[in-house]
Amino acid sequence: MDGIINVYKPKGKTSHDVVGFLRKKCNMKKIGHTGTLDPIAQGVLPVCIGKATRLSNYLLEKDKRYIAEMQLGVRTDTYDLEGTVLERRTPIPVSQEIFDEVARNFIGTISQKPPIYSAIKIKGKKLYQYAREGIEIEVPNREVTVSDIRYLASTEDRVTFEVSCSKGTYVRSLIEDLGNILGCGASMSNLIRTKSGTFDQTTAHTLDEIEAMDQEEIEKILIPMDAPLVDYPPINVKTASKRFLLNGVVLLEKNVETLPFPKEDTIVRLYCEKQFHGMGVIRLKDGQKTIKPTFIYKEFANGNI
The missing domain is CATH 2.30.130.10 (PUA domain)
Structure with a gap:
């Protein structure tokens, strides 16, 4: 069995959980995902099966698209609502006009500071391991590209937007920076990856759907290894x-x-x-x-x- 499955990762599961599920379901060890999605996030997670695992680095390079929701008036150490609250402020009303004006600062190639609670390695150790041990470490900024940020909706204390960006972009960091410019602070409250390279959420399969399939049905949903490499x-x-x-x-x-x-x-x-x-x-x-x-x-x- 060789190919790629376009999986819709549910909220609350890690990307590794999805790989473990598929290894058991397909009775194979040679399985790997193509870009981590945090447990708080859901959406498109392409998973390589068999010989397709050798293509994972090529798929990792592809741009991503997300629908993100930001909670105004709160800042946390993880840049999302699952972290420890560092500061609370009164949320300000954010119209589309205000959001668009602020978002323009982040279109193009930007320098972004990753969250301390992330899997980036420094000196052979993941950043979140330093954070959990209370060790302070300088996190270098990384150059990423944001091709588009589009306002979708807002309430008194939340804003929903769509963002298209390069690999390595942390939407949590983007929201932290947006909140700082707005002046009231913000943290990520929800995240959906709607696209990863050529893989789209409209054709993604949930874990429940895959669980109900037999081996022959799983092979039918396998995407040929070269299909996402059209670029x-x-x-x-x-x-x-x-x-x-x-x-x-x-x-x-x-x-x-x-x-x-x-x-x-x-x-x-x-x-x-x-x-x-x-x-x-x-x-x-x-x-x-x-x-x-x-x-x-x-x-x-x-x-x-």
């Missing part, structure tokens, strides 16, 4: 050069049917006889473009062009 150009290797491909040999223009090669450093999908065999990257060697395979499936993978 990477496909390269079709000649049948006569198939042995070079399967042995991970650097490929030259004479070995492929897909010409011209993309620009240097472009990541590409590799196929032979319309079967997906892995990934590679365009490199320059002696002034000529070549393809260096980064990993290869020697057996046929369930993808085609």
